[in-house]
Amino acid sequence: MAVLSRLDVQSDAIVAPSNDFQLPGYETLELSTQNMIADAIKYGINYQVLDENEQIIKLTYGTHVEYIKEGNITRLDSALSHALMENKIVTKEILRSADIKVPFGYEFYRIEDAIAYFDQLPSAFVVKPKSTNYGIGITIFKQTATQADYEQAVHIAFENDDAIIVETYAHGTEYRFYVQDNAVLAVLERFPANVIGDGIHNIAQLVETKNSDIRRGEHHRTPLEKIIIGEVERLTLSLQGVDELSIPKQGQRILLRENSNISTGGDSIDRTDQVSSHFKDIAVRVAKALDVTITGVDIIIEDFTTESDYFVIEANQNPMMQMHLFPAVGQSRRVTESLITLLFPESLA
Structure with a gap:
């Protein structure tokens, strides 16, 4: 009004x-x-x-x-800073040079080279495109994968980029830190796309019901995104021994993805006030290392309330704002207003 x-x-x-x-x-x-x-x-x-x-x-x-x-x-x-963040390999090297912990991994430009690496894989690993955002083309294996599953993940990643990264999976919970002007304005815990069984409906039907929430839409016009059952989702289901026609038990949680991006149907919980200042300082260090004013820093953390182990897995050059404005659970953080006042400080007079 x-x-x-x-x-x-x-x-x-x-x-x-x-x-x-x-x-x-x-x-x-x-x-x-x-x-x-x-x-x-x-x-x-x-x-x-x-x-x-x-x-x-x-x-x-x-x-x-x-x-x-x-x-x-x-x-x-600058356009250069954005280009550096878009390149995940370069980002990791910059952060590693700044003594910020990042997962160990390899870069591949040919499918056959990536597939040949199968015998050297750690027990838990991630396959993802080198330069895409929003969790597109990412497959996470928390346990030892078959060669067929790994090859499928490699093909999915190459469908979305001309180079891919295979890196060690970092155990813990993923949090998005929204950094602006050397300060963390919002922290969000993101949970992968999932459904909870009722013992009656199959997974596809449960997804349809969850997608009927008015907060879920497409193309970032709503706080949350609809869950789409595609190649990655079907692979994730198969690793749990189910498919989209399986009927989960009452209360059984089924993951459609392992990556927790809101863009791929994930859920969100505001954790701004609960996260230790230690990790907020790390997020600011990431922004300074990359020489950016605004970024979304993704950190895997073992225990967000204390100085526990962590890995920075990504820094985003165009971080989503709506998930902080309208988290599925928790307090809204008006990051859009903060940017307006940063750009126009005279409007506060």
């Missing part, structure tokens, strides 16, 4: 929105961009959508102009 009133929309002309997370009239934009616009309006900043497909907006406050792409790509970070 506050946002619409700034647009001089009369209250009797307002139709109640169908949900409490999208900005009416802008539902075709990514949810983070919708909320960037809402926060810009809140601070009296003019806005213009320059390219809906590329998610580029122009913000103006007096003579001050800023451009934002996909929620948080701004002039504050």
Whole structure:
């Protein structure tokens, strides 16, 4: 209501929105961009959508102009820094040089070379594309894999990139740290796409029911993403001895994926206030090592309440914001508003 009133929309002309997370009239934009616009309006900043497909907006406050792409790509970070973060091998080398713990792994440019590495694999490992985001093409093996399963994972990864990484699996729980301007603004525990059995419905039906949640959608227009049963999901199910037509027992949790990305149907829990400052400091060190203002740092942690073992598995150049705005469980962290005030400090006066 506050946002619409700034647009001089009369209250009797307002139709109640169908949900409490999208900005009416802008539902075709990514949810983070919708909320960037809402926060810009809140601070009296003019806005213009320059390219809906590329998610580029122009913000103006007096003579001050800023451009934002996909929620948080701004002039504050260089194209070189983004290119370094996009390359997971380079990222790991930079972080290792800064005495930040990262998993050990190998890079492959040919399928046959990756497959030939099978006999040297550790008991638990990850196969993933070298440069993609959002958990696309990632397969995680927490226990010893058959050669057939490994080869399938290699093919899936190469379908999404021209190079892949095979690295040691880091045991623990994964957390996303949203870093802006040398401070951690939000921490989210992410849980892989899953369903819980009722003893009646099969896995495909349980997925359909879970996807009916209004918070789940596609293409980052909603807080959570729908679960899609594809190659990776079917492989993950087979490793548990089930398929999409299997009927789980009452209360039995079935994973559709091992990677915990929200983009691939995962769930989210805000942990900002519970995570030890030790790990927040590590996330800030990652941002400084990569020379970026904004990044999403993924850290596998054994015990997030104390200085336990950890591995930084990734730094994201365009981290999702909506999962912090609208976590499935826990407090909202208004990271879009924090970016608006960082770009336009004069709007606070």
